[in-house]
């Protein structure tokens with residue numbers, strides 16, 4: 001039971017999810033096996049990617065995206081000291097894997113109507129050292145991807161979509177995550193589908209897929225599709241223990257796969273429910289007698305059909321003086337809330353620790369700072385909420401003013 005009357009997510013796991021997990025435990029096959037493979041295949045087919053690979057978190061998926069993008073096997077790869085562009089409103093592990101792999105970060109501002117990377121600022125900051133762009137599809141939304149893809153194609157820039165908050169969102173009839181070199185997803189609790197911990201990475205190229213397979217598990221050939229043809233090249237080696245690349249161990253368990261796969265089968269229905277809940281709360285909010293334009297609720301745009309992660313809200317300037325106090329009170333009153341990702345990441349102590357070059361960020365990240373100062377989000381649920389509960393949320397949102 002959540003201590004909040006309106007948490008980010010009520011019950012994350014259904015009885016059938018639990019049953020699937022127990023079946024795996026009883027079978028004894030806990031490590032990655034057939035259910036994972038089945039889930040990966042179906043995931044790829046559904047989102048329209050050539051390949052999908054399950055990992056133990058969205059962060060691990062980002063780690064793979066970063067290290068696959070500089071792998072010696074890859075023709076178009078980045079090298080140490082080049083730069084990557086990333087929106088300042090990002091999650092720590094959207095950022096750090098690319099730094100850990102040797103790139104220098106350049107933060108780009110966002111647009112207030114999408115919470116996503118500003119193409120205008122991106123064009124200002126792009127230069128001959130830019131080799132990677134990391135898009136972060138905040139809360140299920142995105143920027144104008146056609147424009148960004150054009151820029152990347154022209155300059156041979158590697159494009160990554162951190163879709164960890166955007167599984168099931170669609171841009172111009174295509175699933176977010178599939179419009180780039182690598183797309184990543186998180187199945188952490190309160191995400192659109194969850195296995196507690198878990199994640200997925202998708203790609204379109206068979207060479208990239210082999211790189212991901214080996215990096216995921218020790219640099220091993222064990223999971224390769226064309227394992228035999230690789231093994232033939234090393235006749236003197238023990239085929240069972242052949243390591244042809246660098247690697248991590250980022251495998252998920254079969255239990256995680258079983259739970260996530262079970263949830264995955266119902267995601268389209270849940271997407272509509274999340275949309276319904278968002279619209280219901282929005283409608284009630286703006287028709288309430290206490291409504292005085294206290295908030296701007298962010299809606300879909302740029303040909304996007306979001307699978308909403310939560311309800312993104314900006315407190316309008318006049319009402320925003322005591323935001324932290326307000327959010328604490330809101331939470332005390334039963335409505336769980338969070339900043340929009342990590343706010344403007346250049347404010348975080350971890351950013352300051354590494355003394356990266358400052359691209360006049362005070363001036364060039366104005367919208368990200370607005371999101372930092374005035375943004376927050378509340379949850380959405382996977383079942384239709386009642387009118388009473390929607391009224392409760394609206395009352396609490398409007399009650400304690402500031």
Ligand SMILES: Cc1ncc(COP(=O)(O)O)c(C=O)c1O
Nearest residue numbers: 057058059091164165186187188
């Ligand atoms: C945008 C974004 N990227 C990456 C992650 C990391 O995912 P995980 O918690 O599964 O490691 C998150 C987590 O919520 C996220 O919001």
